[in-house]
Amino acid sequence: MSKKYDALVAREKKVVCQTYGRYPLALSRGAGARLYDVDGKEYVDLLAGIAVVNLGHANAELAGVIAEQAKKLVHVSNLFYQENQIELAEKLVATSACDRVFFCNSGAEANEAAIKLARRYMRTVCYKDAGEIITVMGSFHGRTLGTLTATGQGGRIKEGFDPLPGGFVHVPCGDIEAMRAAITGKTAGVLLEMIQGEGGVLPLDKDYVQAVATMCREANCLFMVDEVQTGMCRTGKFWAHQHYGVEPDIFTCSKALANGLPMGAMLAKEHVAHGFVPGSHATTFGGGALVSAVAARTVDIMRRDDIPGRAARIGKVAMDAFRAIQAKHPGKIVAVRGLGLMIGIELAHNGPAVHAELRERGFICNLAHGEVLRLLPPLIIEQDDLLAFAAALDDILTKDGE
Numbered sequence: 001m002s003k004k005y006d007a008l009v010a011r012e013k014k015v016v017c018q019t020y021g022r023y024p025l026a027l028s029r030g031a032g033a034r035l036y037d038v039d040g041k042e043y044v045d046l047l048a049g050i051a052v053v054n055l056g057h058a059n060a061e062l063a064g065v066i067a068e069q070a071k072k073l074v075h076v077s078n079l080f081y082q083e084n085q086i087e088l089a090e091k092l093v094a095t096s097a098c099d100r101v102f103f104c105n106s107g108a109e110a111n112e113a114a115i116k117l118a119r120r121y122m123r124t125v126c127y128k129d130a131g132e133i134i135t136v137m138g139s140f141h142g143r144t145l146g147t148l149t150a151t152g153q154g155g156r157i158k159e160g161f162d163p164l165p166g167g168f169v170h171v172p173c174g175d176i177e178a179m180r181a182a183i184t185g186k187t188a189g190v191l192l193e194m195i196q197g198e199g200g201v202l203p204l205d206k207d208y209v210q211a212v213a214t215m216c217r218e219a220n221c222l223f224m225v226d227e228v229q230t231g232m233c234r235t236g237k238f239w240a241h242q243h244y245g246v247e248p249d250i251f252t253c254s255k256a257l258a259n260g261l262p263m264g265a266m267l268a269k270e271h272v273a274h275g276f277v278p279g280s281h282a283t284t285f286g287g288g289a290l291v292s293a294v295a296a297r298t299v300d301i302m303r304r305d306d307i308p309g310r311a312a313r314i315g316k317v318a319m320d321a322f323r324a325i326q327a328k329h330p331g332k333i334v335a336v337r338g339l340g341l342m343i344g345i346e347l348a349h350n351g352p353a354v355h356a357e358l359r360e361r362g363f364i365c366n367l368a369h370g371e372v373l374r375l376l377p378p379l380i381i382e383q384d385d386l387l388a389f390a391a392a393l394d395d396i397l398t399k400d401g402e
């Protein structure tokens with residue numbers, strides 16, 4: 001490691017809360033699907049800041065929007081009407097079957113808004129005392145107390161934070177009968193990720209998702225989708241639920257919404273959105289002029305350049321390449337799964353060593369649960385970059401155990 005890197009690590013250890021297990025890398029610059037560390041070494045970015053920078057680093061068009069808008073208006077609060085926010089809501093609504101948007105600042109906040117709206121809709125629109133939210137095991141919905149409780153994982157992420165709020169039920173993922181048994185007159189809604197991201201890139205079955213949506217409709221509770229990681233064209237459609245032939249009553253998004261600026265949004269069907277009235281929910285920064293302008297242009301670019309089609313096309317090339325490597329090393333790769341450019345390669349063993357070697361060779365990706373190489377590249381990445389990654393992985397696995 002270089003002196004520059006060591007000095008940064010030493011400073012960080014002194015003043016930043018130690019909540020992250022960081023990779024041994026300090027990054028200083030990006031361009032498209034490339035990142036550069038503090039010593040100038042180049043990397044192919046296959047992570048996009050965890051599915052955030054979908055249109056690439058230092059996107060020139062978005063940099064122009066940031067600069068122009070910063071000179072005009074950055075923030076005034078939601079006490080006022082703001083054209084940028086309204087325009088963005090119109091654009092988001094046009095991408096989906098939902099009708100109204102609530103803006104916030106992160107994925108967890110978007111899910112908090114969904115949970116609050118579901119409960120309030122039940123009480124104030126349906127006149128039903130139903131406040132329970134059902135989620136599935138392995139899910140991840142955020143780190144606020146509410147969304148952490150909604151998250152269907154045990155272990156360290158919940159440790160020491162009790163008392164956690166009540167009203168959350170977890171059921172085994174993919175088990176239709178367990179879901180049927182869990183939905184009662186007390187259920188406000190079911191919240192699902194179409195592909196569990198933090199869980200290790202685990203796509204849900206179409207039959208399961210459709211069955212849950214139908215059960216929710218029949219039980220008069222809400223079917224809600226967490227699109228924080230899967231949304232904004234990541235999976236080859238604007239929203240992952242569009243692969244599944246379902247229309248959520250509420251869905252949430254964040255990560256890639258403003259291509260790296262912090263922003264979240266919750267979208268709801270018209271009748272459901274009536275659960276919120278002035279004063280029932282708010283956030284100071286939500287839908288500010290600057291982030292809204294950037295997000296609106298992000299949506300424009302995604303539609304203009306057919307980014308969903310690109311993610312689907314290039315994702316298939318990558319997936320085919322990874323499946324070929326799996327066929328070559330059946331004992332070393334357990335599974336290759338995903339949709340579009342959300343891809344998980346589950347290794348049988350040596351996850352940390354393979355991941356570190358890939359980084360050494362100039363490829364940045366994530367390692368989930370110690371064994372799944374999680375790829376969430378910028379959607380503008382070139383096919384050749386993905387094939388170069390595949391070749392590096394093939395080479396590492398070939399040498400592994402020799």
Ligand SMILES: Cc1ncc(COP(=O)(O)O)c(C=O)c1O
Nearest residue numbers: 106107108140141142197228229
């Ligand atoms: C599916 C999903 N929901 C919610 C969140 C929480 O988002 P944030 O970290 O912006 O609060 C994440 C973050 O990884 C996520 O992947």
